[in-house]
Amino acid sequence: MTLDVSALDRPVQPxxxxxIRCSDNWKHPLRRPLSVYNYDHESHCLEFLYLVKGNGTQQMTLMRKGDTLSLLGPLGHGFTLPDQGALLLIARGVGVATLHALARQARSENMEVHVIMSARTPGDLLTVDTLSRLGATVYTVTDQEGTSSVESVRALSETLICEEGISAIYTCGSSRLGKLVQELAETYHLKGELATEAHMACGIGDCYACACTIRKGNQLKTVRVCTEGPVFPISQAVLQ
Ligand SMILES: Cc1cc2nc3c(=O)[nH]c(=O)nc-3n(C[C@H](O)[C@H](O)[C@H](O)COP(=O)(O)OP(=O)(O)OC[C@H]3O[C@@H](n4cnc5c(N)ncnc54)[C@H](O)[C@@H]3O)c2cc1C
Ligand code: FES
Structure with a gap:
């Protein structure tokens, strides 16, 4: 979904x-959170990439060119880039929507970007061409081809870490991949960040619908994904 957000007067971080208010219908009063997929501050063009899950996202598919949409944002804390070195992004399915903007920003600063993209089938792999056009190197793994197990992704990641000067590693969503990224960041002393997902109501810190647990030092702490997150240092993630 591509929007003209000329009225937006603040920077947008990956x-x-x-x-998003998905419809004017009173049956859908709660907004739905979507990550920035792409933002071009010169053309004021904001893009989202979303999977149709339930009512809210279904309603969004009914919008047509010229319609207007109520948006609250940009919200939350985004990703931070390393001072130097290459980035490794590990995404599963539509999770790539969240990491795409990071790849774009890193490439605009001439940083090398490697993306391991995982999906159920080759047909489910998203944005491979777009990422390649940005200059990222994309490696695809799928359940159908038997290449997407955690062990296969670990082996590929370790090769890239050792051979491509990776200094930072990022992922989102999947706790399987989150745990892997946590282990890799610890073992290889990499900067690591995870974008988390949670069900949200207000989106601005007032309701605690999105509360999750993180680890700070030796202590567990309850935080709100919408305000303290959605991006957290991977070392703080408590993954089930
Ligand atoms: C910070 C953030 C960024 C996100 N970015 C994107 C994005 O870029 N693209 C995208 O496709 N999706 C993204 N999501 C997920 C997206 O918000 C949900 O898929 C959407 O809210 C579903 O709304 P719905 O009304 O269509 O479905 P609902 O009817 O609300 O739900 C349909 C099903 O999905 C489950 N579900 C709903 N929301 C979530 C959630 N947050 N986590 C896990 N399960 C859920 C419900 O339990 C239900 O089973 C993001 C979520 C968060 C928190
Ligand atoms: S959604 Fe209300 S506090 Fe996060």
């Missing part, structure tokens, strides 16, 4: 999200 990993931040917008809280």
């Amino acid at each position: 990993g931040q999200f917008f809280h």
